[in-house]
Every structure is written in structure tokens, then in C-alpha cells.
Amino acid sequence: xxxxxxxxxxxxxxxxxxxxxxxxxxxxxxxxxxxxxxxxxxxxxxxxxxxxxxxxxxxxxxxxxxxxxxxxxxxxxxxxxxxxxxxxxxxxxxxxxxxxxxxxxxxxxxxxxxxxxxxxxxxxxxxxxxxxxxxxxxxxxxxxxxxxxxxxxxxxxxxxxxxxxxxxxxxxxxxxxxxxxxxxxxxx
Numbered sequence: 001x002x003x004x005x006x007x008x009x010x011x012x013x014x015x016x017x018x019x020x021x022x023x024x025x026x027x028x029x030x031x032x033x034x035x036x037x038x039x040x041x042x043x044x045x046x047x048x049x050x051x052x053x054x055x056x057x058x059x060x061x062x063x064x065x066x067x068x069x070x071x072x073x074x075x076x077x078x079x080x081x082x083x084x085x086x087x088x089x090x091x092x093x094x095x096x097x098x099x100x101x102x103x104x105x106x107x108x109x110x111x112x113x114x115x116x117x118x119x120x121x122x123x124x125x126x127x128x129x130x131x132x133x134x135x136x137x138x139x140x141x142x143x144x145x146x147x148x149x150x151x152x153x154x155x156x157x158x159x160x161x162x163x164x165x166x167x168x169x170x171x172x173x174x175x176x177x178x179x180x181x182x183x184x185x186x187x188x
Contacts, residue, residue, distance in 0.1 A: 120166015
């Protein structure tokens with residue numbers, strides 16, 4: 001059985017994965033968590049002024065998983081979360097020392113989930129106000145970490161990422177429950 005943990009950061013609807021498919025998802029993510037893959041992918045490096053209210057991280061370093069690879073992840077994600085409709089919102093491999101600085105994703109009001117596989121020490125830190133201290137949530141090593149929160153609404157989820165050692169694969173999805181989507185379509 002795959003080792004996993006989930007963090008419901010906004011106390012909202014957060015679907016449980018179908019456990020029998022979690023190992024398939026873990027294996028799909030694990031393929032990206034190597035030095036060879038990391039070195040082969042294009043790096044995204046941003047250097048800017050710190051701004052906790054920024055929609056995207058003004059300072060970051062990580063590798064980008066190409067869109068052509070995402071279809072290999074869509075099937076195990078859909079098997080783990082069959083009631084969700086989703087779109088991609090970030091597909092990264094972090095190497096040792098890589099990071100994203102504090103930001104909000106507040107320009108996109110939706111439910112967000114980050115699905116993470118890590119081979120070393122890495123964390124996702126968040127706070128609901130810039131006046132508060134960060135809450136650190138550490139990734140499971142050689143397992144799956146799920147984090148879900150609402151973006152685009154106050155209180156914002158100010159968040160940042162750091163990878164101290166090993167490799168960290170992070171797949172972001174914006175999601176809605178299929179039944180909720182159907183209800184909205186009927187009401188339109």
C-alpha cells in the first residue's frame with residue numbers, strides 16, 4: 001500500500017483517493033523524481049521582488065514537466081479521483097535547493113490540489129494572513145502527499161515551496177466535482 005498523507009488547508013471539500021489506484025499514481029510520479037529527468041527538463045528560473053500578494057511566485061527555480069508528459073498522469077489521477085473534473089495548473093520537478101517564494105494564486109478562484117511525490121526532504125508552507133507565521137507541511141518521502149485549498153477568495157492561502165534534498169514532483173490541478181459541474185450546467 002502506498003504511503004500517503006493529505007492536508008485540507010482551507011477546510012473545504014477534499015476528495016479521498018481511491019486507494020487501490022494510489023500505487024499506480026505513485027509509480028507514474030516516481031518516474032519524474034530522478035536527477036536524469038530533472039537535468040533533461042527545461043528549467044524555470046524567476047528572480048524578482050518579494051511580494052506575498054503576487055499571483056505567481058516572483059522567485060523560483062524548478063524544472064518544468066512538458067505538456068506532452070501530462071497524459072501519462074491524467075489516467076492515474078482520474079482513477080484516484082473519479083468524481084473530479086480537473087485541469088492542469090502546475091507541473092514541476094524540484095531538485096535540491098529549488099523553491100518557489102510566497103504567492104497566492106488568487107487570480108484563479110477554484111479548488112486547487114497539489115499532488116506530490118518526493119525522494120528527500122521538502123515542504124509546502126502556508127499561512128492565511130501575512131501577519132501570521134507559516135505552517136510547514138512536509139512531504140512524505142517515497143509516497144504521496146495531497147494538499148487542497150481554495151484560491152481566489154479571502155482569506156488567501158499564501159504559500160511557498162522548498163526542496164532541501166532529493167527530488168520533488170508536484171502536479172497541480174484545479175478541480176470541481178462532476179456532480180457540481182452538472183448542476184451548474186443545468187442551472188445556466
